[in-house]
Amino acid sequence: MSTLLLPLSLAGCQKDKVADTVIERPEVEINDGMLTPEILEAFGRIGEATPSPDGKKIIFTLTYESIELNKGNAEIYSMDADGKNMTRLTKTAGSESNIRWIEDGKKIAFLRYDKDSETTQLFVMNADGSGENKVSDVKTGINCFEISPDGSKIVFASSIDDFNKNDEDLFKDLPKTTGRVVDDLGYKHWDEWITKIPHPFVADFNGSKVENAIDIMEGEPYECPMLPFGGAESFAWSPDSKTLIYVSRKQKGKDMVFSTDSNLYLYTLADKSTKNLTEGMPGYDTDPVFSPDGKTIAWLSMPTAKYESDKKRLMVMNVDGSDKRDLTANWDYWPENIAWAKDGKTIWFNGYYQGVSPVFKIDVASSAIDTIAMEQADFVNVAPLNDNSAIALRHSMRTPNEITLVKKGSVEQLTSVNSELLEKLKMGEVKKVLVPTTDGKEMTCWEILPPDFDPNKKYPAILYCQGGPQQAVSQFWSYRWNFMIMAANGYIVIAPNRRGLPGFGEEWNRQISGDYGGQNMKDYFSATDYIKSRPYVDENRVGAIGASYGGFSAYWLAGHNDGRFAAIVAHAGIFNIEAQYLETEEMWFADFDLGGPFWDKNNAVAQNTYANSPHRFVNNWQCPMLITVGELDYRILASQGMQAFNAAKMHGLEAEMLVFPDENHWVLKPQNAILWQRVFFRFLDKYLKNPSQEAPAETPKTDSTK
16 A cells, blocks of 8 residues: 555654564575575675674674565674674664674674664664663764774764855745756766765764764865765774874865875874875775784775776885885786784785685785685675684675685685575576687686576576676676576576676776777677577577676677677666766766767777767667666666667667666665566566577668658
8 A cells, every 4th residue: 555645644654663663584485496586585685794803703784675665674693703602683673784893892883773863873782782872963964983993082974065055045035946056067976966975073982972073074075985885994093093094085076077086094183184195196095904003004096097997906005105015016906805914914805816706815025915715706895803714705696695704725604694595495507617709818707507407408598798897797696687596587697707807807807998899799799609509508599688888788789789689688778878978977987988078089999989889780779678777877877778768669679668766776675676577587588488489580671761
């Protein structure tokens, strides 16, 4: 029943009832061991695993989704460092996040939505979950936080009014107007119009109250943390609690949307001074971490201006900003999630490497790298327990996150929150295959087979096109682009690590920039031809799917089909590159990756990019197409997909479009996610599973005189 049909008072009660509902692990029906969209939503989602200061306990969040309530809820759990004595610490309707040990592990601080103030506030409880108290009353709420090592201070992010305010005289007698006056770029981001920006505040903290907060960037119209994804990793306290580092890109308007130049700023509490530690370094500088002795700072850095997918470098410097060194100068891969070992001699991290994400340690003095754990899986969010072991979240294409204990040469799974569900399901096999490319290289691809695979049968197949465009096709587990559910629906999937993806060296990663529609598309053809050559694949029933740049890829492949594909699915894809250059909000990305503006006729790289725009090849489209978009997507506007859908229909093709008014670049709400999966498989089944389906018909003819 819609609350729109209820009296206002009853509708309010209904809302409160929903807000007060605690989401528990859902019960789901499993038939024949096959994964369904409803089962996919039922998996527990582990995050934020954090060891106690003495390494003896671990706290983590566990989220379950409610299809009925159309939302998820995270709770805090604890367990011993060996995985025993797992205990639930919270049971509330408000999700807990940003969990931190305080008071030497005696208590836990965390964020939760406070219904009374309708903001997110800081809470503290004992390590066993008792004695919970709300300890902050920040008017605009707290976005993220870090507490100083001595426990006396807290740095947190909270929203302030954006400095680009409308003229009050212009609007003073127009209380019902919805108009906005825009006089510079950077007026919207990701899925919102920018009316507020986050700022860092430092406040006193005594374990039971946050007070005397000051904005340490007062008067500066810049974001910290940086929107849309920046969080507590943007802050780092020194061990003596006298200084902290924050990350900001101190640019505004047009300068900001064309720049990735973030910097690390050292703030001294005693005199309230600020020093730029990375001045002159033009790319992204992020994720600062102090060494245990406070003398050295490690961080991740990209060297190239405007190139947001540049190789990340693991850098170290003295606390005053001197003696900067790239520890990974001779390592041609990406480090992520850095954490100092307790002895200060090594740094733990994970990183993309040949299609997976192993756990590594690097010696700070010699830069020697040691591989601690590597499997056909991804390890992420590495956190040391001691000098010889760490915890990490492990997932693969066959399993969602579980917490593991990693040591040199060994991996022990500590949690099994999804084991009971996984034991009832039949999961497809995942194989690593090396496919020759057109330029004489070998490309790592993942081939996923259906459950109960029979090599004597003929199966339909799907080419998976990755987004990013520089986003790894490692052993990721996705709740939308999930290969196990594709396999459960009877499809063989080929997922190539085509040109442009990290984990195969800087040259392989960077090649795609300025070459949209070039070698990476040839790589897709190579992967498609490989899978079509398998004796168990029906070569006339192969589709191509993808989101974002993967959606661009799907559109581009549709215009260069040559009969390879019988169906195309594109979500949030770039259709018209010229429009994309002007529409997207992070213009540094388009300017760098596309090669420049389309009006620069003397720029050969840019002109080649725009000549390869998918909208220029609609006349070659010949197979059915499904297009899905979110109207809150400001990265790639929904109008891109709508243009493609209109073109397909005007061209006489069979086409469908699924529009979500309340989703951004992703599809996040549980009921929307299930609808997306249902439409996705209904479309593919219609065009790839029909036994009578022949190779695509010839391209429809158009009358150019009309």
